[in-house]
Amino acid sequence: MKRGKGMKFVGDSRVKADGRMKNIPKDYSEYPGKTEAFWPNYLLKEWMVGAVFLMGFLCLTIAHPAPLERMADPAAAGGYIPLPDWYFLFLYQLLKYEYASDVVGTVIIPGLAFGALLLAPWLDTGKERRPLKRPVASSLMMLGVISVIFLTWESVDQHDWEAAAQQGEIVEEGDINTEAEGYEIYVSNQSCIGCHGDTMAGGAGGPTLLDTEKTPEEVINIIQNGSENGAMPGGLFEGTDEELEILAEYIAAHGQPEDE
Incomplete structure (x- = not known):
């Protein structure tokens, strides 16, 4: 005889024959093939599935590591x-x-x-x-x-994924002469340092000014008229023509490759 089957103990005629309390579940034998013990059967299956997903997630992080961006720059x-x-x-x-x-x-x-x-x-x-x-x-x-x-x-x-990748790209800081007069003119113009950074290595929306291979005349033309692709508008420089020439020569000097 199976446990819980065929036997009923009634001590009082006013007690129902079922006699089971509401919060006590029925015996597993009353649900053949439809239920199982929480420990260890069910819990072991949960652990196994969790372990598979965890290993898959770890493999994904190794194959595709999280992309890193440059350090935050308030400027x-x-x-x-x-x-x-x-x-x-x-x-x-x-x-x-x-x-x-x-x-x-x-x-x-x-x-x-x-x-x-x-x-x-x-x-x-x-x-x-x-x-x-x-x-x-x-x-x-x-x-x-x-x-x-x-x-x-x-x-x-x-x-705009292309712009986001450009603005977050990790670049080496430029080795520039911060004692030159051209650098003083550069940092005094917020439109310059705000876009290209304090080391001219690039900033928010502005490309690097290092290794551009531009001549002073080409630099002046871009500053006055803007770039050909429209990324940089013209007329942003605030200064005299003499300061513009000094700035253009400074940028062009740092825009030449190191081997030249």
């Missing part, structure tokens, strides 16, 4: 293009829309979404587990998943 922060981690891209994209660019997008919408997710067990108390039998809960969950996927895709698609 070049004005043109920096920020980008959060991938799991926050949907919120980052949400803030780009006019209707959600303030408290609505930062507090109200995320608060409602995560609040509903936390309260889901109390808001939907149905015992049915099939999605088709729970249309409200299933529809809201699908709406949330689709919204996150769409906003993440839009954020990745609209981001």
Whole structure:
């Protein structure tokens, strides 16, 4: 005779024959093939699956290490293009829309979404587990998943990856003469140091001025008229023509390769 089968002990006629307390589960033998012991069967399976995913994640981090950018530069922060981690891209994209660019997008919408997710067990108390039998809960969950996927895709698609890679690229600091008159003129113009950095190695949106192989005349032409690709506008220099010539000669001297 199996344990828990066929025997009932009733000490009082007012006690129901079942006699089982509400919080005590039925014996495993009453669910053949549908349940198992938590320890060690179920827990061991969870550990094995977790170990597989952990090893896969570690292999991914070794094969594709996290990209590093240059050190933060407060002087070049004005043109920096920020980008959060991938799991926050949907919120980052949400803030780009006019209707959600303030408290609505930062507090109200995320608060409602995560609040509903936390309260889901109390808001939907149905015992049915099939999605088709729970249309409200299933529809809201699908709406949330689709919204996150769409906003993440839009954020990745609209981001200027080329400019972000250029502004975050790690470059060696330029070995320049900081005692020269040309350097004083360079640092006194915020448009110069703000874009190309204090060592002329590049900054927020500005390329390096080292090893450019430009002549002083070409440097003056770019400063006055802007670059051909339109990345640098003209007319940003604030100074006299004499200072412009000194600056152009200074930049051209540092823009020549070291072997020349």
